[in-house]
Amino acid sequence: MIKFLDLQKITAKYADEIHAATRRVVDSGWYLQGEENARFEANYARYIGTKHCVGCANGLDALIWIFRAYVELGVMKPGDEVVVPANTYIATILAITENGLVPVLVEPREDTLQLDDSKIEAALTPRTKAVCIVHLYGRCAYTEKIGELCRSRGLKLVEDNAQAHGCLFAGTTKTGALGDAAGHSFYPGKNLGAFGDGGAVTTNDPALAEAIRSLANYGSTRKYAFKYRGRNSRLDEIQAAILDVKLAHLDEDLAARRAVAKFYAENISNPAVCVPVPDDWRAHVFHLFPVLCSRRDDLQKFLADNGVQTLIHYPIPPHKQECYAQWNALSFPITERLAREELSLPISPVMTPQEIRAVVEAVNAF
Numbered sequence: 526m527i528k529f530l531d532l533q534k535i536t537a538k539y540a541d542e543i544h545a546a547t548r549r550v551v552d553s554g555w556y557l558q559g560e561e562n563a564r565f566e567a568n569y570a571r572y573i574g575t576k577h578c579v580g581c582a583n584g585l586d587a588l589i590w591i592f593r594a595y596v597e598l599g600v601m602k603p604g605d606e607v608v609v610p611a612n613t614y615i616a617t618i619l620a621i622t623e624n625g626l627v628p629v630l631v632e633p634r635e636d637t638l639q640l641d642d643s644k645i646e647a648a649l650t651p652r653t654k655a656v657c658i659v660h661l662y663g664r665c666a667y668t669e670k671i672g673e674l675c676r677s678r679g680l681k682l683v684e685d686n687a688q689a690h691g692c693l694f695a696g697t698t699k700t701g702a703l704g705d706a707a708g709h710s711f712y713p714g715k716n717l718g719a720f721g722d723g724g725a726v727t728t729n730d731p732a733l734a735e736a737i738r739s740l741a742n743y744g745s746t747r748k749y750a751f752k753y754r755g756r757n758s759r760l761d762e763i764q765a766a767i768l769d770v771k772l773a774h775l776d777e778d779l780a781a782r783r784a785v786a787k788f789y790a791e792n793i794s795n796p797a798v799c800v801p802v803p804d805d806w807r808a809h810v811f812h813l814f815p816v817l818c819s820r821r822d823d824l825q826k827f828l829a830d831n832g833v834q835t836l837i838h839y840p841i842p843p844h845k846q847e848c849y850a851q852w853n854a855l856s857f858p859i860t861e862r863l864a865r866e867e868l869s870l871p872i873s874p875v876m877t878p879q880e881i882r883a884v885v886e887a888v889n890a891f
């Protein structure tokens with residue numbers, strides 16, 4: 526069986542360095558808010574290209590803290606609206622509603638699967654305060670048009686960069702440095718994954734970074750003085766140490782992912798399977814390799830029967846979820862079609878040429 530993602534093999538690649546890093550933390554006796562966090566935050570900020578990086582407990586919290594900080598700083602207030610793609614993972618939407626803000630769902634483009642920038646304008650109201658783009662599957666969702674629209678309307682541009690560490694817009698700027706603030710996830714399966722939960726916010730805004738650092742540490746500004754009603758949402762030292770090891774190898778891992786993606790794109794020739802690939806290969810880090818097929822469930826079963834494990838991202842869109850019953854009757858036909866037709870093929874930096882070929886052969890035999 527070709528696994529969807531072989532985390533054991535990914536870890537084994539850097540096992541010696543990771544063991545040394547974890548041993549260093551274990552032996553140090555210092556497990557929270559120490560040198561490991563400081564070093565990783567500095568290195569990750571430099572990698573993304575922002576002035577600030579604040580580590581936190583997970584990717585959902587990173588997004589929650591961005592909107593919460595904007596509320597605390599008086600930039601947004603409950604009831605304000607945030608434009609967001611309808612075809613995102615639930616976390617993006619949860620971060621908005623968690624803060625009493627209102628997500629305004631907008632359809633993606635059928636070719637890129639990313640937020641359709643021609644549909645944003647019609648979704649704006651006097652209450653709109655932000656656009657939240659999601660670099661879904663690892664593909665850059667930013668466009669000049671989105672940047673221009675946010676600047677001209679005074680809207681905050683928030684990035685959900687949970688799936689796109691290292692992705693480049695126009696060969697120059699990393700996702701996570703394109704807007705006003707970005708949330709990153711270090712969930713184990715992400716391209717830059719910890720050994721448990723982890724997350725971070727990147728931004729060039731010092732006031733936002735300071736508010737988030739405080740919010741994620743009980744709302745504390747100095748010991749036992751609480752400016753905000755925060756939570757405990759810190760990044761462990763041991764996770765920061767592991768992430769710093771993996772960050773140093775991220776670009777080589779991304780190159781390996783792109784090589785798999787290129788092979789898929791050039792060799793999958795089944796007319797029943799649509800393979801959306803970018804014009805600019807630097808603008809995609811292939812956290813996932815989505816294909817579209819009108820007989821998706823049959824394809825998934827066929828691949829499983831032929832030894833290829835796949836996953837669906839995502840089978841139920843946010844507006845069809847039980848937790849958002851108020852939107853269940855809304856219609857987003859492109860998003861709903863993607864939920865019916867999307868299938869993610871195995872992709873990782875540790876797949877062997879034989880495995881990659883076997884996936885292509887199985888897809889073409891369907």
Ligand SMILES: *Cc1c(COP(=O)(O)O)cnc(C)c1O
Nearest residue numbers: 583584585614616687710711712
């Ligand atoms: C993984 C993910 C998140 C949430 O990250 P966690 O670390 O799992 O909380 C948010 N948005 C997107 C698009 C994701 O894929």
